[in-house]
Amino acid sequence: xxxxxxxxxxxxxxxxxxxxxxxxxxxxxxxxxxxxxxxxxxxxxxxxxxxxxxxxxxxxxxxxxxxxxxxxxxxxxxxxxxxxxxxxxxxxxxxxxxxxxxxxxxxxxxxxxxxxxxxxxxxxxxxxxxxxxxxxxxxxxxxxxxxxxxxxxxxxxxxxxxxxxxxxxxxxxxxxxxxxxxxxxxxxxxxxxxxxxxxxxxxxxxxxxxxxxxxxxxxxxxxxxxxxxxxxxxxxxxxxxxxxxxxxxxxxxxxxxxxxxxxxxxxxxxxxxxxxxxxxxxxxxxxxxxxxxxxxxxxxxxxxxxxxxxxxxxxxxxxxxxxxxxxxxxxxxxxxxxxxxxxxxxxxxxxxxxxxxxxxxxxxxxxxxxxxxxxxxxxxxxxxxxxxxxxxxxxxxxxxxxxxxxxxxxxxxxxxxxxxxxxxxxxxxxxxxxxxxxxxxxxxxxxxxxxxxxxxxxxxxxxxxxxxxxxxxxxxxxxxxxxxxxxxxxxxxxxx
Numbered sequence: 001x002x003x004x005x006x007x008x009x010x011x012x013x014x015x016x017x018x019x020x021x022x023x024x025x026x027x028x029x030x031x032x033x034x035x036x037x038x039x040x041x042x043x044x045x046x047x048x049x050x051x052x053x054x055x056x057x058x059x060x061x062x063x064x065x066x067x068x069x070x071x072x073x074x075x076x077x078x079x080x081x082x083x084x085x086x087x088x089x090x091x092x093x094x095x096x097x098x099x100x101x102x103x104x105x106x107x108x109x110x111x112x113x114x115x116x117x118x119x120x121x122x123x124x125x126x127x128x129x130x131x132x133x134x135x136x137x138x139x140x141x142x143x144x145x146x147x148x149x150x151x152x153x154x155x156x157x158x159x160x161x162x163x164x165x166x167x168x169x170x171x172x173x174x175x176x177x178x179x180x181x182x183x184x185x186x187x188x189x190x191x192x193x194x195x196x197x198x199x200x201x202x203x204x205x206x207x208x209x210x211x212x213x214x215x216x217x218x219x220x221x222x223x224x225x226x227x228x229x230x231x232x233x234x235x236x237x238x239x240x241x242x243x244x245x246x247x248x249x250x251x252x253x254x255x256x257x258x259x260x261x262x263x264x265x266x267x268x269x270x271x272x273x274x275x276x277x278x279x280x281x282x283x284x285x286x287x288x289x290x291x292x293x294x295x296x297x298x299x300x301x302x303x304x305x306x307x308x309x310x311x312x313x314x315x316x317x318x319x320x321x322x323x324x325x326x327x328x329x330x331x332x333x334x335x336x337x338x339x340x341x342x343x344x345x346x347x348x349x350x351x352x353x354x355x356x357x358x359x360x361x362x363x364x365x366x367x368x369x370x371x372x373x374x375x376x377x378x379x380x381x382x383x384x385x386x387x388x389x390x391x392x393x394x395x396x397x398x399x400x401x402x403x404x405x406x407x408x409x410x411x412x413x414x415x416x417x418x419x420x421x422x423x424x425x426x427x428x429x430x431x432x433x434x435x436x437x438x439x440x441x442x443x444x445x446x447x448x449x450x451x452x453x454x455x456x457x458x459x460x461x462x463x464x465x466x467x468x469x470x471x472x473x474x475x476x477x478x479x480x481x482x483x484x485x486x487x488x489x490x491x492x493x494x495x496x
Contacts, residue, residue, distance in 0.1 A: 051079065057113070059089060075104060101132055107139030122148060126173065129154075137162040137183050146170050149178030149195075149204075156183040159210055170194045170218070177223060179205035186212050193218035193240065200224045200246060211236060216261075219243065221268070227251075233259055244268035252277040257311060259283065262319070265290035273302040282311035290319040291331065298334035301408070309341030317342050326393050333394055333408055345393075347407035351496035352395025353417075354403065356387040356488070363422065363489035368478050375478040377432065377439065380419070380488055395495065403495055404471040415472060417460040417493035423449030427481015433462040434473050440464060446479065460493060 026041065028034030034041030042049060056075040065082040070092070072079050079092040105114055111127070112119060121128035126145045129135060129152035137156040140163040147154075149172060156162025163184045164171070170191045172180075175198040185192055192214050195204060204220060207229040211217055217233065217240035220226055226242065229251040233239070238261030242248055248270055255263045255278075263280055266273070280288035288309055309317040324332035329343050337345040356364065364385045368375035381387070381401025389397050394407040405413075419431055428448045432439040443462035449455075460474065472495060476486060 102134045104136045104138055105141050107141055137164060146173035148174035150176050152178050154180045159184050166190050177202035177204045182208045184210040187214040189215045191216045191218040193220055195220045197222035239263040241265045246271045248273045250275040254278050255280040257281040257283045260286055262287040262290045266296055267293040269297045272300040276305045279308040282316050284312050287319045288317045292319040292322050302335045304337045304339050307339040333406055347409040347411055350394035350407045352392045352403045353494040354387050354389045356385050356491045358386060358489045363487040365485040365487055366476050367485040371483045373480050377475050377477045380474045380476050402471050402473050405466045408468060410467045412465050413495050415462040415495050419460060420455060420457045420490040421486040421488045423454050423486055424484030425452050425482040426450055428479040430477045430479050431458050432475040433460060434475050435464055436471055
């Protein structure tokens, strides 16, 4: 067969093949029998189909994308298709509704491009994040302008690798809440937080993060809820001030000794404060926890528990209340404190005592004003007796020989002591412990003097439930004998 005839034969065969494809409108790759329902049938057990791959910026730069155009976004690690009806790219997701309110910010990104809308919302002076949007930090991202959280969420995948940085001014600045988690924040020479909520319903959540080597951690104020959990503070020149917060919850805060200034300070009014777990290794010249500002008010309760305070100067672990505290203690009655390194302060430890003691041959006269037997019941402690009040913790005294409970929680107290008195004549006397002027008659005790000037010594013991402002006093009554005053040279009372 000649070459020309062979060429003609191949041409006729190729033409027949094309006509066959055209008539069936099918192409098979890896198969000679493409599925009847497909235009293109790709068959393989060793290879896959690779779609066009591009960054988010490249995807958004496609000119007039066709309806249904599919690409793989290497930034988002996801497939997208184009929907002309909404002029938007839609995430292809096999599970549930796609999350559209999401942005990833990488260390190599140009913030003016990636956060163009946020920069415009901040008038070119700051980045106002889009509310209810998750911003993922990927790598070290250095911000040139402040960030306004605006009820958005900032999150890293690894706090050691995903870092937010700023070298001057303020990093987070605004009047709204939001959340930050799983990042390292560093602001050398700058302030991390200047958050002053404009609404008491605002919430700020901060957890699983590190704040390191910053000029000042800053101020968080005015929020209804602030929750900071598992936060590591290291190398900061000054700490943080919390002010006027409804519910302040601090859990497992770690303050290392390379921090300076005042680590944590409270000012203003709080509904409740709960600081639990973690530690404060207070450096020389620094303060761990500061509640010394005038006007601090806890409307409900405050708890400082299971926090370990260490460092070379125990006096600096807590800067105490300037009023309302007790000698040797740091807090007022609103607090329940159980923390290593500082005194325990709870209503369960409330105690108080007094001792009235006169020189031999003298004492406090207790007159009975009627001639009846039993006589009237008279308080032991009129006038200004020589009574010394000591060990008053959540107890006070506002009258002679009286102890008043000023704790906030109801509890049961043990009362003990003794009384000595000289009788004016032979007779029997009854000594009472009274709560709020009402005799605890089940604990009354009798004593008898056999003759004039006999000294009777009786123990004082009782158990009673007390609430805030309940008071304890001692009363006496003549049961038999002649009218006249008993003289009390000595009386002690302890409540705990």
